[in-house]
Amino acid sequence: MTDPIYLISSKNNVFIWSANDWLRLRRDHRIIGELVGTLPKSIRQDVFPGLPLLLFPEEVTLLVEKKIACVVQCTNLEKPPTESLYKKFQEYTDTLLIEQEERLIEFRKQQVTSKMGIIVDGKKRKILGLHTNKKNMKKPLDRKTQEALDSIKIDTESLLEEELAKLPKLNKNEALVQTHTAHPWFIKDDVKIVDWKYPLIPVDQQLTIRYKVYKDLWERKYYITSGEKFGGDFLAYPGDPIMFHAYYIIQCKCKNEEMPIAALITQCRVSCNVRKTLVFATYCEEEDKVKYQSFQWTQSNTLENGLKND
Incomplete structure (x- = not known):
């Protein structure tokens, strides 16, 4: 049996710091989250973020419920480092400095x-x-000059040593810093394993609907990300978002919730312009089932809707 993945809880957020765990979640469990860190070799750019991975509450709840992962807190981060840990860190940085010097000489x-x-x-x-x-x-x-040039003998080994001796000694302040x-x-x-409670107590109806919809989409094998950039709750992809565009903009709604026609038309036009289908998702407690209703803008500028329930 595979060991559970540790989800690191910190100040009401849940992160993944390990690159192996990030890959495992994305490849094996279709968990996308949001990368919020910087790349180790390009820390000043902000186009391609890196680790850590910030998980959405729905993702954390699903992983805990499916027993894929558990939420933990690192107790050693809540107190100052011990003397032995500080010493180990110093030894480690000294070793890195020596290794970088050796690599510089080799290069x-x-x-x-x-x-x-x-x-x-x-x-x-x-x-000459x-x-x-x-x-x-x-x-x-x-x-004559060429013959004189060819007659001169140069010891290449000594020359190599001479060139290597010109290298300045690497200073600690000039060494590369490893980003763990x-x-x-x-x-x-x-x-320390901690309890994860979502939706919050007392139960928030909107959060409950969001989680039920997220779980249902995940069990239907979709990849799911946040839909905020298109005014929705989720975006549903047929495959990894690196390779596919989203098919659906998901809006989570209470079953008796009313919506102005102008707002509905606006959202339909937005979804049409980005070539996606607007879907309203509702959770029915009586049936313990999520129901979907899709909307598309037709060529004749009329609103066409079709109920798509399983």
């Missing part, structure tokens, strides 16, 4: 080796008092 070694022929030729020209700029090095030499997407020294004893 420089590859650079020098790939340009060794040009470097050797330049050294020989300096010995010849110009070493690019323009003069491209000009052919007379026979999970606790590097995670201990299971440091987490």
Whole structure:
């Protein structure tokens, strides 16, 4: 049996920090959430967000109900780091600095080796008092000068060592900083499983409808994201949103809720312009069933609706 995924609760929000857990939720369970962090190598851009993943309440409720995940709090984050943890962190950063120095030397070694022929030729020209700029090095030499140039022997190993010695020592302030997407020294004893209650108590009818609709769409194998950008509650996709556009804009409604015709027309026109179908979803407590009603704007500018219930 697969271990449950830990959903990290922090200040009334629930996050996923682990890249492996993010991939598992998206690939195996169609949980999308919203990435709210920055990319480690491009921290100043704001087009492509990175971890952590902020989960919507409906997603958390579903994962807990299906026993896919559990909500936890990291107790060690509620208090200052211990002396042993601080020491471990210092040792870790020192190790990273050494590894980066080694990688820098290796990279420089590859650079020098790939340009060794040009470097050797330049050294020989300096010995003979010849110009070493690019323009003069491209000009052919007379026979006597070329023979003198060829007769000079350069120790490439010593030359390589000489070039590597020019590298300045890497300072701690110049070292790359690793952005962790999970606790590097995670201990299971440091987490506490907490109760997750949604909808809130006393029960909020609108939140209940939202969750029932979300759960029903998820069980119908749709990928679901927030529909706020199109004025809806959810967007329903036939596949991963990376590869597919949404088919439906979902509006969660109470079964006796009234709606002005002008607002209905406005929402239908919006959904038509973005090439999606507007769907009103209602939860019927008596039948414990979600019912859907779709609306589309026809070519003759009349409102066409059809009841689509299973």
